[in-house]
Amino acid sequence: MTNYYGYMGKVLLLDLSARKVENYIWTDLERELYIGGKAMASKILYDNLTGKETAFDPENLIVIATGPLTGTGAPSSNRFDISSLSPLTGITSSSNCGGNFGHYLKKAGLDALIIRGKCDRPTWVEIENGEFRFHDAAGLWGMKVSETQDALQKALNAAHGKPLRCGMVVIGPAGENLVRYASVLSGERAAGRAGMGAVFGSKNLKAITAAGDAIPGVYDREKAAEHRKKWVNAIRSHPLTGEQLPKLGTAGLVSSMQVHGLLSTRNYAKGQFEDFEAVSGEALAEELNLSNNGCLTCPIRCARRVPVDGKAVKGPELETLGLLGGNLENPDLEKICRWNYELDELGMDTISTAGTLAWAMEANEKGLWKTGLAFRETDGLSQVFEDIAHRRGIGAELAEGSKRLSEKYGGRDFAIQSKGMELAAYEPRRAVGQGLGYAVANRGGCHLNGGYLVVLEGLGLNVNGQTPRGKADFCMFMQDLMESISMGGQCLFTSYGVLPGFLLRRPNGALTRFVNAVIPYLGPAVRVLNKLPEIACFHLPLLPYTKELSYTTGMKMNIGRFIRCGERSYNVERAVNARFGVSAENDKLPKRLTDVPQDPGNPKTRVPLERMKKTYYRARGWGKNGLPSEKKLKRLGIR
Numbered sequence: 243m244t245n246y247y248g249y250m251g252k253v254l255l256l257d258l259s260a261r262k263v264e265n266y267i268w269t270d271l272e273r274e275l276y277i278g279g280k281a282m283a284s285k286i287l288y289d290n291l292t293g294k295e296t297a298f299d300p301e302n303l304i305v306i307a308t309g310p311l312t313g314t315g316a317p318s319s320n321r322f323d324i325s326s327l328s329p330l331t332g333i334t335s336s337s338n339c340g341g342n343f344g345h346y347l348k349k350a351g352l353d354a355l356i357i358r359g360k361c362d363r364p365t366w367v368e369i370e371n372g373e374f375r376f377h378d379a380a381g382l383w384g385m386k387v388s389e390t391q392d393a394l395q396k397a398l399n400a401a402h403g404k405p406l407r408c409g410m411v412v413i414g415p416a417g418e419n420l421v422r423y424a425s426v427l428s429g430e431r432a433a434g435r436a437g438m439g440a441v442f443g444s445k446n447l448k449a450i451t452a453a454g455d456a457i458p459g460v461y462d463r464e465k466a467a468e469h470r471k472k473w474v475n476a477i478r479s480h481p482l483t484g485e486q487l488p489k490l491g492t493a494g495l496v497s498s499m500q501v502h503g504l505l506s507t508r509n510y511a512k513g514q515f516e517d518f519e520a521v522s523g524e525a526l527a528e529e530l531n532l533s534n535n536g537c538l539t540c541p542i543r544c545a546r547r548v549p550v551d552g553k554a555v556k557g558p559e560l561e562t563l564g565l566l567g568g569n570l571e572n573p574d575l576e577k578i579c580r581w582n583y584e585l586d587e588l589g590m591d592t593i594s595t596a597g598t599l600a601w602a603m604e605a606n607e608k609g610l611w612k613t614g615l616a617f618r619e620t621d622g623l624s625q626v627f628e629d630i631a632h633r634r635g636i637g638a639e640l641a642e643g644s645k646r647l648s649e650k651y652g653g654r655d656f657a658i659q660s661k662g663m664e665l666a667a668y669e670p671r672r673a674v675g676q677g678l679g680y681a682v683a684n685r686g687g688c689h690l691n692g693g694y695l696v697v698l699e700g701l702g703l704n705v706n707g708q709t710p711r712g713k714a715d716f717c718m719f720m721q722d723l724m725e726s727i728s729m730g731g732q733c734l735f736t737s738y739g740v741l742p743g744f745l746l747r748r749p750n751g752a753l754t755r756f757v758n759a760v761i762p763y764l765g766p767a768v769r770v771l772n773k774l775p776e777i778a779c780f781h782l783p784l785l786p787y788t789k790e791l792s793y794t795t796g797m798k799m800n801i802g803r804f805i806r807c808g809e810r811s812y813n814v815e816r817a818v819n820a821r822f823g824v825s826a827e828n829d830k831l832p833k834r835l836t837d838v839p840q841d842p843g844n845p846k847t848r849v850p851l852e853r854m855k856k857t858y859y860r861a862r863g864w865g866k867n868g869l870p871s872e873k874k875l876k877r878l879g880i881r
């Protein structure tokens with residue numbers, strides 16, 4: 243039970259081995275400290291994992307967590323998180339998804355579901371109004387994602403004698419066959435990163451469905467409605483969330499990345515792709531976009547629908563375009579749309595699949611691992627994807643990811659990963675703050691968990707991407723801010739609104755140029771805010787999240803508390819990962835990015851990582867080992 247609104251007041255622990263469900267105690271104090279979503283999941287993992295478990299160990303937990311805004315109608319608020327020990331990185335990881343499962347999990351009466359143990363045979367689990375039913379999934383095993391979803395919907399409709407509105411999370415063959423970067427799908431949206439699908443597969447868990455009639459309450463409906471109206475208007479009038487994303491999707495960033503030398507090309511050997519126009523957001527919009535689409539309650543609607551085999555299916559995001567495009571030197575947009583669909587159907591992360599392939603192409607070229615895979619020669623890749631998902635032939639090895647392959651065959655310097663997770667499509671040698679973020683990100687080479695400084699270094703503002711000045715402080719600030727946004731259940735793309743629209747509309751205006759020039763020098767001011775966020779005991783129009791949380795939950799919230807929650811989340815995740823051996827030693831990038839200048843004539847075009855790391859750890863109040871001390875954890879209320 244809870245005294246706060248927005249929550250359902252129930253967290254359940256499902257033991258698959260014993261087929262038993264019990265209440266998990268989650269108090270209002272914990273709600274105040276961790277809000278929900280990923281932060282809540284990290285604390286649950288922190289409280290339950292000892293450091294001895296491995297990803298495929300039945301004792302590994304899966305935590306599916308919603309935020310208090312999920313299901314309340316707040317803008318872009320239906321995201322949910324799946325967290326677990328990752329088979330790709332060996333440490334805890336979280337994958338955020340925009341599908342409708344979070345919404346329906348709350349309708350079923352739950353804020354979060356914790357899963358432990360292992361089914362003795364392929365199983366799918368049905369949750370309805372807090373009741374659990376276990377079903378044999380032998381007939382579903384081997385099915386691709388949409389076939390599975392159709393079969394489940396049919397079974398539920400038949401059992402209820404009428405069409406049932408429900409949410410579901412399912413895995414495809416990649417998850418069943420323990421591909422280390424297998425994803426979990428909810429509708430067409432993927433919890434793509436870190437191999438959460440393989441953890442499902444290791445537990446013989448093919449799918450979970452959720453349905454029910456519960457509705458989360460809202461503390462102050464009138465104020466919440468008024469606030470949401472204003473917020474939606476602000477989203478719709480912002481140049482990124484109101485124009486670029488609806489018009490071109492995230493794919494619209496390809497052109498900016500090309501201009502700034504940030505577009506991963508040829509396994510990150512370069513930051514510009516000569517055929518970038520063919521795989522740009524503009525090309526996608528003109529040639530293949532059938533319609534826009536979006537997650538529930540989202541006014542941005544950044545998703546695309548594209549044709550594949552006469553069907554309208556989900557179009558590729560920026561990361562997929564960059565990594566299956568320039569990074570493989572592939573200029574064929576139709577192929578990327580097809581592969582994107584095929585990978586979703588197999589239940590496999592497009593980023594890690596593409597990153598692993600790019601490594602294999604270079605390893606083949608250098609004679610380290612002869613596979614026949616080659617840049618630009620992409621005709622047979624659909625078959626390679628099938629082989630990975632079913633662990634056949636070279637697919638069995640590609641299913642292990644680029645880090646493990648490079649440890650076996652050599653070529654670590656060009657395995658573009660951090661902590662075992664392949665990097666997203668932003669080449670960081672001309673955006674060194676983004677480079678720092680990739681290296682220190684708790685879950686590995688993730689652009690978002692890393693703080694997404696590339697938005698300041700070329701994709702929104704145009705701050706000098708080569709200077710390390712101020713980047714460590716901004717990195718911490720942005721990481722904590724994104725954690726906080728995610729905790730409520732909201733999409734991180736809403737954070738673009740933090741950048742004042744008038745600056746983005748006039749990229750070459752005197753004021754924008756002044757702001758770009760000054761930002762690196764604001765590091766000390768940001769450091770003060772990072773250390774003492776409580777001084778910001780107010781709301782700000784650029785950060786509507788705090789008022790939204792206050793009106794929806796009834797919690798006392800302001801900017802300072804909000805940022806502190808983000809910091810707490812980042813630290814608790816780091817602390818649990820420390821049990822699995824993470825330290826400063828693991829905050830690394832491949833040598834290609836730190837030692838080899840992108841422009842051979844300009845030695846500055848590389849990531850000065852070690853220097854930035856030291857400032858970053860100081861900013862975070864961590865030791866030289868890159869870890870929070872006991873004192874720090876106590877001060878944050880984690881211990």
Ligand code: SF4
Pocket residue numbers: 318319340535536537540541542543544545733734735736
């Ligand atoms: S911005 Fe895009 S990803 Fe985010 S909630 Fe909206 S449609 Fe989903």
